[in-house]
Amino acid sequence: MKRTATVIGAGPNGLAAAIVLAQAGLDVEVHEAAAEVGGAARSGALTLPGFVHDLGSAVYPLGISSPFFAKLPLKEHGLEWVQPPAALAHPLDDGTAVMLEREIGATAAQLQALDTFGRHVGLAFQIVDDILDQTATPEELGKATKKDAEKGKVTYPMLLGLNESRRQAKEQLSHALEALKPFEARANGLRALAEFVVERHK
Numbered sequence: 001m002k003r004t005a006t007v008i009g010a011g012p013n014g015l016a017a018a019i020v021l022a023q024a025g026l027d028v029e030v031h032e033a034a035a036e037v038g039g040a041a042r043s044g045a046l047t048l049p050g051f052v053h054d055l056g057s058a059v060y061p062l063g064i065s066s067p068f069f070a071k072l073p074l075k076e077h078g079l080e081w082v083q084p085p086a087a088l089a090h091p092l093d094d095g096t097a098v099m100l101e102r103e104i105g106a107t108a109a110q111l112q113a114l115d116t117f118g119r120h121v122g123l124a125f126q127i128v129d130d131i132l133d134q135t136a137t138p139e140e141l142g143k144a145t146k147k148d149a150e151k152g153k154v155t156y157p158m159l160l161g162l163n164e165s166r167r168q169a170k171e172q173l174s175h176a177l178e179a180l181k182p183f184e185a186r187a188n189g190l191r192a193l194a195e196f197v198v199e200r201h202k
Ligand SMILES: Cc1cc2nc3c(=O)[nH]c(=O)nc-3n(C[C@H](O)[C@H](O)[C@H](O)COP(=O)(O)OP(=O)(O)OC[C@H]3O[C@@H](n4cnc5c(N)ncnc54)[C@H](O)[C@@H]3O)c2cc1C
Pocket: 008, 009, 010, 011, 012, 013, 014, 015, 031, 032, 033, 034, 037, 038, 039, 040, 041, 055, 056, 057, 058, 059, 060, 061
């Protein structure tokens, strides 16, 4: 005997369940209280003739990658995915927000900026490390100092002197901060980290 499944409600979840059950070979009954199917995902005329409005939900950023939707012939029923430049944004407690952008260039530009930041901070760290090895006491650093000179290592202070080395560390800091400009306040943590790297005494 063929089994029958009864689905109450023809919103997107009820319809999805009904499709899965039907595909599994069951007879499916869908009961919908409203005059039309679709639940909160319905659209319809609300204002001027010719305009179709979302009556509830409007944006489905992850719908296009849904394995379930991909298996359905939705295009044959008129589905067209319309893509905004930013698929979604999520506000965070500190007042910043995360944006999910479709444009790979936006992501690539941000990664490039972070790479530039990292290279300048890395160099600044090394210069300050060389300076501290020469100027700080073992108590201040918590480790042996003057090791570079003992080993005859070529360092920034050895080649350029302390003043020029300090100037170059600050120059690296300013390049690093410049790279963070597009991130505005969202990169304040990275700014503080870069400043710490150059101002540190140990
Ligand atoms: C204003 C609004 C905006 C939203 N915006 C988004 C968005 O932008 N993006 C997004 O992903 N999601 C959004 N959502 C959420 C999304 O619409 C829901 O997650 C989705 O509609 C849930 O689907 P569902 O099938 O579970 O329920 P629903 O869509 O609520 O469908 C339930 C259906 O069951 C019917 N029903 C209820 N009780 C009975 C009964 N006893 N007998 C018969 N029928 C019954 C109702 O009439 C309805 O048609 C939004 C929701 C709302 C309300």
